[in-house]
Amino acid sequence: MNIMGQKLECGKALVIGAGIAGLMTARVLSDYYEEVLIVERDLLPTEPESRSGVPQSFHPHRVLPRGRIILERYFPGYVDTLIELGAQPTQGESTITVNKYGSLVNQPADKDASSSRVLLEWVLYQRVKQISNVQFLPNTEVKGLITTDDQQTVTGIYTKSRDELKTESSLTADLVVDAAGRSSKVIKWLEALGQQVPEPEILKVPLGYSTRYYKIPSHVDQNWKSFFYDTQAGEGVSAVMVHRIEDHIAGATIASTGGEHYPSTDITEFEEELKQLVAPEIAEALEQLEPYQGPRGYRLAESVRQHFEKLESWPSGLLVLGDALCSFDPIYGQGMTVASIEAETLAACLEEQISNPQPDFELRVLNRMQQALEPAWWLSSVSDLRWRGVEHVYSEPLKGIAFAQKYIDLYTKKATALALEEGNRALFFTLFMMNGLVLPPREFFNAHLLTMLLNDNGSVEEQRLRAELAEEDPQKFQARIDELIPSFEAAYDDRLKEMLAANYQHAAAE
Ligand SMILES: Cc1cc2nc3c(=O)[nH]c(=O)nc-3n(C[C@H](O)[C@H](O)[C@H](O)COP(=O)(O)OP(=O)(O)OC[C@H]3O[C@@H](n4cnc5c(N)ncnc54)[C@H](O)[C@@H]3O)c2cc1C
Structure with missing residues (x-):
């Protein structure tokens, strides 16, 4: 059947x-x-x-x-x-997410579990x-x-x-x-x-991972917060994740993009680097964990x-x-x-x-x-193309990259401010759903949101986005976006859009 x-x-x-x-x-x-x-x-x-x-x-x-x-x-x-097999339920679990505009505590609304890939x-x-x-x-x-x-x-x-x-x-x-x-x-x-x-189309992305695992004592387990340091956050290190897998084990991963720096697999150097990168409360919790496995590295040269x-x-x-x-x-x-x-x-x-x-x-x-x-x-x-050392190699260039980067920057700034000042995470949720491959990019890149973004009191981010636009007449924003950003129409047919929207609304309502 x-x-x-x-x-x-x-x-x-x-x-x-x-x-x-x-x-x-x-x-x-x-x-x-x-x-x-x-x-x-x-x-x-x-x-x-x-x-x-x-x-x-x-x-x-x-x-x-x-x-x-x-x-x-x-x-x-x-x-x-x-x-049932010991994975960690993540619904409602606090996750500290850090981007270059601020630090937020999120609690995922969806039923999910974090586990090892194994x-x-x-x-x-x-x-x-x-x-x-x-x-x-x-x-x-x-x-x-x-x-x-x-x-x-x-x-x-x-x-x-x-x-x-x-x-x-x-x-x-x-x-x-x-x-x-x-x-x-x-x-x-x-x-x-x-x-x-x-x-083939190649994105040359020199990338290094280093991951170490720890056992979590029960008193730390009860107040656990996961930690995600966003890829926009800094030079050299592109992401840090501290997360739980099954059986009361936590993993910490440092990832670097661009090839200028690779995270160490030496225990002392790894721990030093990690402590400097995570929020103080996470560093404190990490000190109470028992080392279990690693650090072990992984390197990639390209996608x-x-x-x-x-x-x-x-x-x-x-x-x-x-x-x-x-x-x-x-x-x-x-x-x-x-x-x-x-x-x-x-x-x-x-x-x-x-x-x-x-x-x-x-x-x-x-x-x-x-x-x-x-x-x-x-x-x-x-x-990835934000990072020095990353290069797209193909006979056809990718469309709209610089515009999208600036649009996402200003959007992230607004979304962070709205979440921190008013506790409103609606903008973040939209970005999260696009990156989660649920929301078609055209529902994120559109004239309505662009108009909202170009109202940031002439901030550096706004000026950069305006410079990318060339066309400043709001009546022509949609036409400009259509010109710059791929439509991805064939990736989301109507049946799929309907099905994803049903899941999306369900998740938004939770
Ligand atoms: C460090 C790292 C972290 C990642 N993190 C994530 C993440 O967070 N989320 C995510 O979605 N993806 C992540 N990925 C990507 C993810 O691992 C893969 O995209 C995903 O596993 C799909 O891979 P696959 O099944 O195509 O290949 P694999 O998972 O690599 O499986 C290939 C299988 O084919 C077998 N095989 C190979 N050659 C032969 C042969 N000749 N004959 C018989 N068998 C063969 C191999 O033994 C293996 O079992 C990560 C990748 C890396 C490197």
Whole structure:
């Protein structure tokens, strides 16, 4: 049965990788394919534990509001399961958020839980394992693609077991989905088929993470506040997060963008840096925690958005999604949510294909996924391109970056003042929902809000925004915004807007 309650049978699908993208994809495909097999190079865990194929799982992973909506749709009650397994409920929990205009205490209204990535993946894995037509083939590396003689259709994969026998084998399928993450070999495989892979879009973002975990004694637990130091806050260090995961454990992460500074993994240096960056009450709480694990680092050089849809002739029977299609700067917490959006997009395309079969199904899916991931790519680029050392490398420049940066600056200043002076968080909520990939950017960048922003008594931020505008006639603001900011229309169709608005109003009312 698919999510619409219909029984559909499309044959056999193979998914490469049992990360978040692979699990989401298998969940979606299980509604349409008689058999779904996930081939994973790691041994699969027998309890929530990290594995070598997902080294990033040591570091904090949060799900954005849009991701939560999708995960709840496909894995109903997953937040409750996380909480049952020891994750921390976050509804109403105080979080200190610091940006360059001030420091606010927020209490999330939505039901959610903070956990490690390991526990989240475990919960989704357990759910997928229960689906009768999904099987796993662990400890097996995918080595290449099998195609028809004309190389136009992918019909399966070559595999090699990772045990001492190193058995080489092949598996056939009607659809192969590569969800192998940043280490995907799909480009090499496509090139082996004689394909010329189009240039990817690259955001050169030298990035360093350092994370340390602590046990929280119960007297600190009762008065716990999480802490988020915003990416606009300073030079050198771009974000600091102090948050809870499951089992009364807290994580502290320092992240730096631009490559001029990397946070230390030396215990003393890490603690020194952390103390200087967090609010005094958080520093005091940190002193009472018991060191548990780390600090451990993680470095990345770039975010990469592949443009497979531009390949001269994309082979049928093959799709790519998750980090293998587009990876993001992890600071904005977008990767798992975008992987979920892509899997949901695949479901929508399968529905359409079944009711109205068309040629080039896979190419259409790739095009739709590009449209769906575009707001996330643009929003993280807007933020990252503030930093020295960050560069966008592609034949087509990104639209509206400088204008958006100045607009967001002035907006954040207004939103912070309104929250601090009047306790009104409505403006913040709008920004949060756009960054959470729920609110279409056009509902944030519009003439109505721009008019409100250009009334800041000639502040430096207002002058900068006016300078970007060139056109000062308020009657022409909307036309100017339409010219500057991408519409992202294809990323939010009417059905989606309606569904997201329902969730959005529900969240706003809570
Ligand atoms: C430091 C850091 C922090 C992050 N924080 C966040 C966050 O807060 N929120 C968020 O949403 N995202 C975050 N991300 C991004 C997030 O980890 C990914 O976007 C997300 O996991 C989706 O990835 P994926 O499933 O495509 O790939 P992965 O999660 O990397 O999974 C790929 C899987 O494929 C398997 N595999 C690879 N090659 C083969 C092969 N040849 N054969 C068989 N199996 C194979 C691997 O073993 C692995 O299991 C962060 C990333 C980093 C680096």
